[in-house]
Amino acid sequence: MLLSFAQFIQSTAFFTALRGSGYVYPVILSLHMVIIALFGGMILMTDMRLLGLAMRSYPVSDVVNQFRTPKRIGFVLMITLGILMACCKAEEYYYNDWFRLKMALLVVVGLHALIFRRRVYSRAADLDHLSPLPAGAKLAAVISLVLWISIACAGRGIGYIEPPLDKIHAGLLYLH
Amino acid sequence: MLAYDPSTNPLNNNDWAFPLLEILHIAGFAFSIGTIAIVDLRLMGVGLRKQSSAQLLKDTMPWTLVGLAVMLMTGPMIFSSDPNMYLHNQSFRFKMGALLIAILYNYTIHSKVAKSNPTGALGVVVGGVSVLLWVSVVFAGLFIAFV
Numbered sequence: 001m002l003l004s005f006a007q008f009i010q011s012t013a014f015f016t017a018l019r020g021s022g023y024v025y026p027v028i029l030s031l032h033m034v035i036i037a038l039f040g041g042m043i044l045m046t047d048m049r050l051l052g053l054a055m056r057s058y059p060v061s062d063v064v065n066q067f068r069t070p071k072r073i074g075f076v077l078m079i080t081l082g083i084l085m086a087c088c089k090a091e092e093y094y095y096n097d098w099f100r101l102k103m104a105l106l107v108v109v110g111l112h113a114l115i116f117r118r119r120v121y122s123r124a125a126d127l128d129h130l131s132p133l134p135a136g137a138k139l140a141a142v143i144s145l146v147l148w149i150s151i152a153c154a155g156r157g158i159g160y161i162e163p164p165l166d167k168i169h170a171g172l173l174y175l176h
Numbered sequence: 177m178l179a180y181d182p183s184t185n186p187l188n189n190n191d192w193a194f195p196l197l198e199i200l201h202i203a204g205f206a207f208s209i210g211t212i213a214i215v216d217l218r219l220m221g222v223g224l225r226k227q228s229s230a231q232l233l234k235d236t237m238p239w240t241l242v243g244l245a246v247m248l249m250t251g252p253m254i255f256s257s258d259p260n261m262y263l264h265n266q267s268f269r270f271k272m273g274a275l276l277i278a279i280l281y282n283y284t285i286h287s288k289v290a291k292s293n294p295t296g297a298l299g300v301v302v303g304g305v306s307v308l309l310w311v312s313v314v315f316a317g318l319f320i321a322f323v
Binding site: 023026029030033034036037038039040041042044045048054055057058062063066067070149152153156157160 | 195198199202203205206207209210211212213214217222223224225226227231235236239307310311314315317318319321322
């Protein structure tokens with residue numbers, strides 16, 4: 001079902017046009033990288049502040065609260081660009097193990113937010129007077145760093161696999 | 177011609193070496209450009225507004241340098257995997273030019289202005305130019321594979 005949805009979405013006129021135009025895909029990919037450069041640093045610095053490795057002269061709440069809105073904007077841009085790319089090559093990505101891993105990791109990022117948002121990020125002001133920071137906050141930061149770095153790695157991995165769609169279509173190869 | 181045969185380079189003889197370098201290169205620019213962008217955005221009045229741009233510059237500088245060092249070590253290694261291709265690649269040439277200007281700009285005009293805690297148009301222009309320079313470096317890097 002997911003596969004037929006993938007085939008349908010990439011066959012729509014819009015994504016067929018995107019796939020066909022030589023420079024649109026690399027431009028979207030470049031913008032995806034630009035977002036890493038412009039907004040990825042905010043994730044790194046927020047986590048490193050929680051770990052006490054960077055920006056130690058500012059209160060935790062200054063870093064967490066002031067980066068919140070720009071990080072959300074970056075996240076929305078990132079997801080939008082990602083969806084555009086995924087829909088261009090939806091069927092190919094469906095078979096791509098790195099893509100699957102990346103999607104699974106994004107689900108884990110969602111779980112991370114569910115678990116730690118209320119405990120750490122929404123009450124950053126409570127952390128300002130605590131030194132050293134509680135283990136929970138540091139754990140949140142470490143998991144966040146590991147997850148985002150893994151997501152970047154998995155994303156890069158996607159480009160290294162090209163599932164043999166022609167063989168799959170010809171019935172010579174069966175993957176699921 | 178270079179008396180060097182890229183096929184002997186370990187990067188071309190190991191499945192994981194090249195992707196690993198690319199990841200380090202990306203992590204390097206997340207740190208370097210990411211921390212520079214924090215200062216740029218502050219110059220433009222976005223992000224850490226409770227802190228001054230001078231303060232942010234001082235506190236992000238070590239991480240910018242770490243990121244740049246990683247980029248400047250992994251970059252030439254990636255280059256060594258296929259020097260002739262890179263030397264003739266227009267996007268690579270553009271990238272090297274933009275990178276040189278971006279680094280010079282960062283350690284001269286950009287840091288000087290950030291230290292002066294500018295308000296208004298000066299900050300927006302200096303921060304905006306910095307963002308544009310680094311964005312063009314990233315774009316040109318990606319397009320090496322597409323031109």
